[in-house]
Amino acid sequence: MSDNPNLSATGFDLTPPTAPERQRLEADLTAEEARVLLHHGTEAPFCGGLLGEKSPGVYCCRECGLPLFEHHTKFESGTGWPSFYAPFDEGHVKAVRDVSHGMVRIETRCARCDSHQGHVFPDGPAPTRLRYCINSVSLQFVKAGDPLPDPLHRGDKIT
Numbered sequence: 001m002s003d004n005p006n007l008s009a010t011g012f013d014l015t016p017p018t019a020p021e022r023q024r025l026e027a028d029l030t031a032e033e034a035r036v037l038l039h040h041g042t043e044a045p046f047c048g049g050l051l052g053e054k055s056p057g058v059y060c061c062r063e064c065g066l067p068l069f070e071h072h073t074k075f076e077s078g079t080g081w082p083s084f085y086a087p088f089d090e091g092h093v094k095a096v097r098d099v100s101h102g103m104v105r106i107e108t109r110c111a112r113c114d115s116h117q118g119h120v121f122p123d124g125p126a127p128t129r130l131r132y133c134i135n136s137v138s139l140q141f142v143k144a145g146d147p148l149p150d151p152l153h154r155g156d157k158i159t
Contacts, residue, residue, distance in 0.1 A: 045080025048136025065149035
């Protein structure tokens with residue numbers, strides 16, 4: 001058992017980035033990635049680079065590299081954004097009440113760096129009946145067998 005109280009159930013360090021780490025991570029983002037991840041923007045539907053991705057692998061946070069979704073939970077929702085019915089680890093995705101745009105929604109954020117990922121809706125498939133509707137630019141896809149990104153140099157491992 002680890003002495004780190006910030007470890008997720010799957011063994012990833014959820015300690016938020018320090019100010020210098022955050023500055024380094026944010027400096028690496030494109031203008032579109034920054035608009036979505038840092039300023040809660042949304043990419044246009046049917047334009048995201050990961051919408052049609054069907055390879056086995058893991059979808060990680062574009063900012064900090066934390067695994068957020070696995071390929072086998074992805075489904076075609078018809079909404080124009082990559083959709084998943086469950087996160088990689090419940091502790092990796094944070095739900096935040098969002099009352100912008102004249103409606104109440106549940107925003108999803110990376111639990112480690114707090115970057116905006118998308119929203120979750122109660123109209124997904126079994127077994128969860130949830131639809132995590134995520135911006136492609138918020139994610140980095142890692143093919144099965146490739147090493148996970150580790151921009152914080154924490155040595156996280158899938159257990």
